[in-house]
Amino acid sequence: MAVDEALRQLLATARGTPFTACELVSLRQADGRVLAEDLRAAIDLPPWANSAMDGYAMRLDDLATQPLSVSQTVFAGQAPGPLQAGSCARVFTGAPIPAGADCVQLQENCRLDEQGRVSSLTTLRLGDNIRPQGNEIRAGAPLLAAGTVLNPIALGVLASQGISRVSVVSRPKVALLSSGDELAGEGAILGPGQIFDSNRVVLASLLDRLGCEVIDLGRVPDDPALLRAALTQVAGIELIISSAGVSVGDADCIGALLREAGEVKLWKLAIKPGKPFTFGHVGTIPLLGLPGNPGSALVTFLLLARPYLLARMGVARLEPMRVPVVAGFSWSKAGKRQEYLRVRLDGGRARLLENQSSATLLSAVQADGLLEVPAGETFEAGDVLDFLSFDGVF
Numbered sequence: 483m484a485v486d487e488a489l490r491q492l493l494a495t496a497r498g499t500p501f502t503a504c505e506l507v508s509l510r511q512a513d514g515r516v517l518a519e520d521l522r523a524a525i526d527l528p529p530w531a532n533s534a535m536d537g538y539a540m541r542l543d544d545l546a547t548q549p550l551s552v553s554q555t556v557f558a559g560q561a562p563g564p565l566q567a568g569s570c571a572r573v574f575t576g577a578p579i580p581a582g583a584d585c586v587q588l589q590e591n592c593r594l595d596e597q598g599r600v601s602s603l604t605t606l607r608l609g610d611n612i613r614p615q616g617n618e619i620r621a622g623a624p625l626l627a628a629g630t631v632l633n634p635i636a637l638g639v640l641a642s643q644g645i646s647r648v649s650v651v652s653r654p655k656v657a658l659l660s661s662g663d664e665l666a667g668e669g670a671i672l673g674p675g676q677i678f679d680s681n682r683v684v685l686a687s688l689l690d691r692l693g694c695e696v697i698d699l700g701r702v703p704d705d706p707a708l709l710r711a712a713l714t715q716v717a718g719i720e721l722i723i724s725s726a727g728v729s730v731g732d733a734d735c736i737g738a739l740l741r742e743a744g745e746v747k748l749w750k751l752a753i754k755p756g757k758p759f760t761f762g763h764v765g766t767i768p769l770l771g772l773p774g775n776p777g778s779a780l781v782t783f784l785l786l787a788r789p790y791l792l793a794r795m796g797v798a799r800l801e802p803m804r805v806p807v808v809a810g811f812s813w814s815k816a817g818k819r820q821e822y823l824r825v826r827l828d829g830g831r832a833r834l835l836e837n838q839s840s841a842t843l844l845s846a847v848q849a850d851g852l853l854e855v856p857a858g859e860t861f862e863a864g865d866v867l868d869f870l871s872f873d874g875v876f
């Protein structure tokens with residue numbers, strides 16, 4: 483199955499099974515969380531007309547009779563009285579505009595005489611250097627839509643509205659496990675044939691960044707019964723993510739687990755790395771089975787697991803951002819699978835990192851992102867391809 487079709491099916495399933503729980507959090511707890519409600523502006527912004535510059539607030543009609551005496555001084559945070567006819571007001575940036583004033587002249591463009599009276603040295607137009615009330619947004623207008631991933635800017639927008647708590651999608655409970663008899667944990671001395679488990683920390687950290695509550699089930703041997711036992715330990719799991727054991731080897735037992743205790747929905751995609759990616763259910767709980775090779779687990783997480791999770795969280799923008807990038811190398815072997823090459827951007831061109839093996843993470847840590855090569859295609863240096871940046875993803 484093509485990657486696009488698998489993604490389409492995963493997203494359709496995800497949209498049909500959204501995470502519905504939400505919670506009220508403070509803005510400082512809301513960074514990276516998904517807004518659960520449509521929000522409208524509570525107040526006009528700015529709440530009152532204010533000066534964009536340090537200078538003098540005037541009435542255009544009074545400029546015919548300058549110099550103008552200064553009838554009041556208004557700092558930001560003060561409440562001015564109305565502007566006396568035939569005078570101007572000393573104002574500073576952010577200060578409310580006195581009623582009756584219709585423009586502000588910069589102090590650099592004013593001359594003060596010995597009596598402290600002000601003349602404008604340049605012509606002014608109605609509204610110059612005034613930020614009108616409600617100019618940015620009117621009370622009641624749509625502010626942020628449900629499904630927005632709150633970032634520091636969005637939090638600032640909420641704070642500027644006096645909003646201090648927001649309803650966000652509760653952290654989905656995701657059970658994570660590494661399957662494999664060969665896996666050793668941190669601090670272990672490697673026995674014969676053993677390797678350290680690296681996938682779990684990668685996936686747990688990626689899940690943290692998506693705002694999930696990671697239930698770490700640790701390393702589980704290649705045994706469907708033990709896998710099943712591990713999964714029944716915790717209540718309330720909303721999704722299972724496993725790594726390894728999805729290919730055709732005698733010890734690959736995620737498929738057996740799904741067939742015994744649930745169902746297999748997707749298996750084997752035209753994606754490189756990541757071919758044996760699996761999606762199914764253990765009982766009623768969805769399971770995303772990522773391949774064990776660390777490069778394959780990473781790529782399938784980014785391209786399939788991440789959008790699936792975001793869709794269940796109600797996020798509108800799901801996929802990593804694709805941008806056109808010029809290839810700095812040629813590719814002559816057309817593959818049967820859509821391929822994701824680890825590349826670095828040097829001078830705006832994609833440079834292929836040396837080791838593209840799905841078994842290594844070292845080229846991925848040097849990469850800026852992935853270059854997408856459609857199945858059956860070759861390309862020349864100078865051709866433009868889609869690039870999926872790691873920026874914004876991690």
Ligand SMILES: Nc1nc2c(c(=O)[nH]1)N[C@H]1C(S)=C(S)[C@@H](COP(=O)(O)OP(=O)(O)OC[C@H]3O[C@@H](n4cnc5c(N)ncnc54)[C@H](O)[C@@H]3O)O[C@H]1N2
Binds near residue numbers: 677678726
């Ligand atoms: N006869 C075939 N063999 C394989 C095929 C195939 O089509 N026919 N597909 C290959 C592809 S492509 C991939 S990708 C891998 C996927 O393997 P599995 O998902 O079954 O994973 P394992 O066999 O358990 O492990 C693969 C590899 O990854 C290492 N690994 C596993 N877990 C971890 C971990 N937590 N941290 C670090 N490294 C891990 C494991 O030791 C193996 O070296 O199958 C190919 N075979």
Ligand code: MOO
Binds near residue numbers: 753755758775778840
């Ligand atoms: O699909 Mo596998 O990930 O090539 O090694």
Ligand SMILES: [Mg+2]
Binds near residue numbers: 728730731733
């Ligand atoms: Mg295997």
